[in-house]
Amino acid sequence: MAEDLDAFRAETREWLEANCPEEMRQPVRDERDVYWGGRNAEFKNDAQKAWFEACRDRGYTVPDWPKEYGGAGLTPPQAKVLRQEMARINARPPLSSFGIWMLGPALLHFGTEGQKQRFLNEIARGEIRWCQGYSEPGSGSDLVSMQTFGEDKGDHWVVNGQKIWTSYADEADWIFCLVRTDKNDKYRGITFMLFDMASDGVSTKPIKLISGNSPFCETFMDDVKVPKSYGEDIPGYVGEINRGWDVAKYLLGHEREMISGAGNKERSGSLGPKLARNGIDNPVLRAALAEYDIDALAYGCMGEKFLDELKVGKAHPAQPNMMKYAGTELNKQRHELMMSAGGSRALEWESEETNGGTPARSWLRTKANSIEGGTSEVMLNVIAKRILDLPGA
Amino acid sequence: MPLYLNEDQQMLADTASEFMSEQGSIEKQLRHWRDKGCKDGFGHELWGQFAEMGFTGMMVDEDHGGLGMGHVEAGIVLEQIGRNLTPSPFLTSSVMAASALGAGSDDLKGRWLPGLVEGKSVFAIAVDEGPKHNPQEIKTRAEKSGNGFRLTGAKTFVIQGASADMLVVAARTSGDDSDDEGITLFAVPKDAANMKQNPVRLVDSSMASHVTFDGVELDGDAVIGEVDGGREVLNRMLNAGRAGAAAEGVGVAGGAFDRTTEYLKQRKQFGKLIGEFQALQHRAAHLYSELEIARATAIKAAQMLDEDADKADLMVSVAKAKVGKVARLAVQEGVQMHGGIGMTDEYDIGLFMKRDRALHEFLGDHYFHADRVAKLSGY
Numbered sequence: 001m002a003e004d005l006d007a008f009r010a011e012t013r014e015w016l017e018a019n020c021p022e023e024m025r026q027p028v029r030d031e032r033d034v035y036w037g038g039r040n041a042e043f044k045n046d047a048q049k050a051w052f053e054a055c056r057d058r059g060y061t062v063p064d065w066p067k068e069y070g071g072a073g074l075t076p077p078q079a080k081v082l083r084q085e086m087a088r089i090n091a092r093p094p095l096s097s098f099g100i101w102m103l104g105p106a107l108l109h110f111g112t113e114g115q116k117q118r119f120l121n122e123i124a125r126g127e128i129r130w131c132q133g134y135s136e137p138g139s140g141s142d143l144v145s146m147q148t149f150g151e152d153k154g155d156h157w158v159v160n161g162q163k164i165w166t167s168y169a170d171e172a173d174w175i176f177c178l179v180r181t182d183k184n185d186k187y188r189g190i191t192f193m194l195f196d197m198a199s200d201g202v203s204t205k206p207i208k209l210i211s212g213n214s215p216f217c218e219t220f221m222d223d224v225k226v227p228k229s230y231g232e233d234i235p236g237y238v239g240e241i242n243r244g245w246d247v248a249k250y251l252l253g254h255e256r257e258m259i260s261g262a263g264n265k266e267r268s269g270s271l272g273p274k275l276a277r278n279g280i281d282n283p284v285l286r287a288a289l290a291e292y293d294i295d296a297l298a299y300g301c302m303g304e305k306f307l308d309e310l311k312v313g314k315a316h317p318a319q320p321n322m323m324k325y326a327g328t329e330l331n332k333q334r335h336e337l338m339m340s341a342g343g344s345r346a347l348e349w350e351s352e353e354t355n356g357g358t359p360a361r362s363w364l365r366t367k368a369n370s371i372e373g374g375t376s377e378v379m380l381n382v383i384a385k386r387i388l389d390l391p392g393a
Numbered sequence: 394m395p396l397y398l399n400e401d402q403q404m405l406a407d408t409a410s411e412f413m414s415e416q417g418s419i420e421k422q423l424r425h426w427r428d429k430g431c432k433d434g435f436g437h438e439l440w441g442q443f444a445e446m447g448f449t450g451m452m453v454d455e456d457h458g459g460l461g462m463g464h465v466e467a468g469i470v471l472e473q474i475g476r477n478l479t480p481s482p483f484l485t486s487s488v489m490a491a492s493a494l495g496a497g498s499d500d501l502k503g504r505w506l507p508g509l510v511e512g513k514s515v516f517a518i519a520v521d522e523g524p525k526h527n528p529q530e531i532k533t534r535a536e537k538s539g540n541g542f543r544l545t546g547a548k549t550f551v552i553q554g555a556s557a558d559m560l561v562v563a564a565r566t567s568g569d570d571s572d573d574e575g576i577t578l579f580a581v582p583k584d585a586a587n588m589k590q591n592p593v594r595l596v597d598s599s600m601a602s603h604v605t606f607d608g609v610e611l612d613g614d615a616v617i618g619e620v621d622g623g624r625e626v627l628n629r630m631l632n633a634g635r636a637g638a639a640a641e642g643v644g645v646a647g648g649a650f651d652r653t654t655e656y657l658k659q660r661k662q663f664g665k666l667i668g669e670f671q672a673l674q675h676r677a678a679h680l681y682s683e684l685e686i687a688r689a690t691a692i693k694a695a696q697m698l699d700e701d702a703d704k705a706d707l708m709v710s711v712a713k714a715k716v717g718k719v720a721r722l723a724v725q726e727g728v729q730m731h732g733g734i735g736m737t738d739e740y741d742i743g744l745f746m747k748r749d750r751a752l753h754e755f756l757g758d759h760y761f762h763a764d765r766v767a768k769l770s771g772y
């Protein structure tokens with residue numbers, strides 16, 4: 001077993017050496033360094049394309065998914081080796097998407113064979129880019145109060161309502177969307193629907209963030225026809241009709257795991273050694289960095305433990321909430337320190353030196369980490385209730 | 394290696410948990426010996442039971458009658474010790490002294506290890522020379538004298554020093570007070586002439602000793618490892634102790650936390666269980682999160698000591714510091730959330746706060762290790 005893993009490591013190392021271009025071994029600097037896939041996707045450069053295609057052909061966009069759905073079918077220890085080896089050379093993820101992080105795991109758990117064959121392969125191959133239609137203007141933390149309604153018309157629904165904060169809705173091809181299908185049952189009256197963003201009646205309106213970018217939108221649905229079936233064994237919804245809340249919650253677990261940054265070397269690495277290159281002559285800042293580094297390296301251990309336990313079913317089912325809470329609070333602190341260490345240079349909003357204000361924009365973007373996918377306060381509520389079993393929580 | 398306990402380790406954890414909560418409980422050990430004003434601060438009978446369980450020699454190699462286990466296993470036992478506030482010589486004798494003696498000659502091992510394995514001997518560690526941990530500076534001197542050495546100087550806060558059959562003493566055989574080189578470790582027997590002990594009781598009811606060496610004559614075979622080359626053995630021993638203290642700290646924090654969440658589910662005020670107040674729920678949930686992270690870090694440090702000890706310095710300090718911060722938070726929140734009753738001697742929560750203070754200080758507090766993390770990281 002251990003020898004098998006050693007052989008796998010050697011083989012992986014060799015493959016990465018041959019296939020991961022030098023340009024793809026740099027930290028992600030801005031949004032365009034991330035490849036999201038989809039119908040309208042464009043590669044930033046040839047290296048990004050080559051790296052994506054090499055991974056896609058080997059199932060390495062989703063290494064631990066089964067081969068028949070576009071993955072490489074790696075075992076948990078193998079997947080860990082691949083993660084370690086990619087981290088070792090700072091390899092970028094070849095493909096990032098809500099399909100990989102959120103919808104995919106939900107389909108693996110709740111999907112029909114037909115849905116898996118079609119949608120998982122599309123995700124793994126970077127062909128379809130998904131967005132998430134959960135939040136509404138009146139329903140954020142209290143998500144289950146959402147009102148977007150689908151009227152049953154036999155073989156389809158007619159959906160009306162509004163979603164908000166839909167990340168990349170204007171660039172996405174399809175949406176997984178929570179739609180109320182029974183107004184009389186709060187929890188058992190929601191259906192988890194899948195539909196094309198190009199459908200008649202769907203429109204989006206970008207919202208500008210404090211970082212100056214517009215990665216999320218208002219999404220409007222006016223008499224949108226959502227078919228109940230896309231073909232044999234391919235329902236237009238996941239799980240059962242009216243039982244979409246189960247799917248939604250399951251997916252949130254994966255979303256929180258992703259936002260937590262568990263296993264992300266960049267985020268759980270220490271900061272002091274990087275900033276020290278320019279010298280730290282203030283002992284108070286040095287102390288703050290040391291405190292941060294302790295927390296970050298400790299969180300890195302937690303990420304490793306969490307992922308190890310997750311893969312063998314040992315993690316508490318509510319543990320992603322704790323990971324999200326800890327990981328996002330830490331990331332906000334990281335960027336606060338980076339801003340402080342950067343001084344006035346970090347304030348530049350449009351300069352070339354900062355690649356268009358990356359430090360400041362990233363700093364502002366991290367403030368969303370403890371809001372998106374469920375706020376820190378909501379995470380603490382969930383821990384109190386589901387893990388600590390505190391009364392009335 | 395995955396960062397959770399394997400089946401054997403889980404079995405050990407279950408055994409240690411059962412044993413410690415039964416035999417090593419606060420009632421039977423800590424309070425019992427404290428209320429008696431025991432001069433050792435722990436029970437020798439329990440030490441014998443540790444031996445029957447195989448704990449005393451768990452890190453001793455099999456050739457010398459031990460179990461040849463690693464830091465992860467020792468950490469498992471230590472977490473239970475922490476949880477039950479069990480006073481014992483385990484960390485200093487079975488982890489630290491065993492680590493040092495591992496570098497010693499066969500004669501030295503033959504002389505000291507059997508007593509440890511049988512639970513008859515107790516060892517203490519004499520490194521620090523002031524109230525703050527500072528192993529870099531060692532002023533106690535050992536000068537060549539005949540076939541052996543002559544030891545002069547003073548060591549402070551030697552835990553269980555007056556109860557120990559042997560003290561592992563770090564002394565300077567050459568160089569200046571703060572040099573890396575020129576350190577030698579000695580195994581000094583308790584009856585060495587011209588060694589004086591002045592024991593004091595600490596806040597957690599444990600005993601520490603101020604030891605003076607006024608020209609103590611030692612045989613050459615009291616040397617552990619190489620003359621002048623003791624820094625590495627010392628470091629390894631300190632790392633073993635720090636990782637062990639981190640594991641114990643996870644237990645202290647966990648014990649305090651469990652008592653506190655239990656209390657939140659019992660105590661009523663304003664017509665409600667106080668655990669219903671979100672102000673307390675969020676603090677408890679935050680603490681849970683920190684405690685999980687601290688535990689992961691302690692296991693990681695122990696694994697690294699077992700697998701790649703040369704690269705473990707940084708993670709050992711991260712673990713000692715992180716656990717230190719988290720255990721401190723756990724005992725403070727514990728007392729606070731108990732309200733007035735948390736201030737009483739009758740309730741155990743205050744004992745956790747006292748133990749945390751002493752354990753946190755032992756082998757470097759969180760400030761010491763934060764500084765070490767920065768230095769090891771190049772800033």
Ligand SMILES: Cc1cc2nc3c(=O)[nH]c(=O)nc-3n(C[C@H](O)[C@H](O)[C@H](O)COP(=O)(O)OP(=O)(O)OC[C@H]3O[C@@H](n4cnc5c(N)ncnc54)[C@H](O)[C@@H]3O)c2cc1C
Pocket residue numbers: 131132133134135136139140141142164165166167168216368371372373374375376377378381
């Ligand atoms: C960058 C970004 C991207 C996003 N992307 C998407 C997306 O793609 N799809 C999507 O559906 N949604 C998305 N969201 C929305 C996100 O899920 C919501 O913003 C989030 O769930 C919080 O809801 P809200 O904004 O309505 O805040 P509110 O729920 O109104 O919360 C306001 C404040 O009250 C606190 N609060 C609320 N309830 C409680 C309670 N019970 N106890 C204690 N405190 C409480 C909150 O913690 C918060 O501090 C995104 C958000 C951001 C910032």
Ligand SMILES: Cc1cc2nc3c(=O)[nH]c(=O)nc-3n(C[C@H](O)[C@H](O)[C@H](O)COP(=O)(O)OP(=O)(O)OC[C@H]3O[C@@H](n4cnc5c(N)ncnc54)[C@H](O)[C@@H]3O)c2cc1C
Pocket residue numbers: 660661662663667670672673729730731732733734736
């Ligand atoms: C050293 C000492 C001296 C004292 N001297 C006197 C004295 O001379 N005379 C006298 O009458 N009393 C005295 N007291 C009692 C003191 O006033 C009470 O201990 C105090 O009011 C707290 O009440 P409690 O101990 O019942 O804790 P509880 O009320 O049971 O509180 C337990 C925990 O729950 C929290 N909690 C309770 N309600 C809420 C809520 N609504 N929201 C959020 N959190 C909540 C508390 O903050 C605390 O953390 C003394 C106490 C001490 C420790």
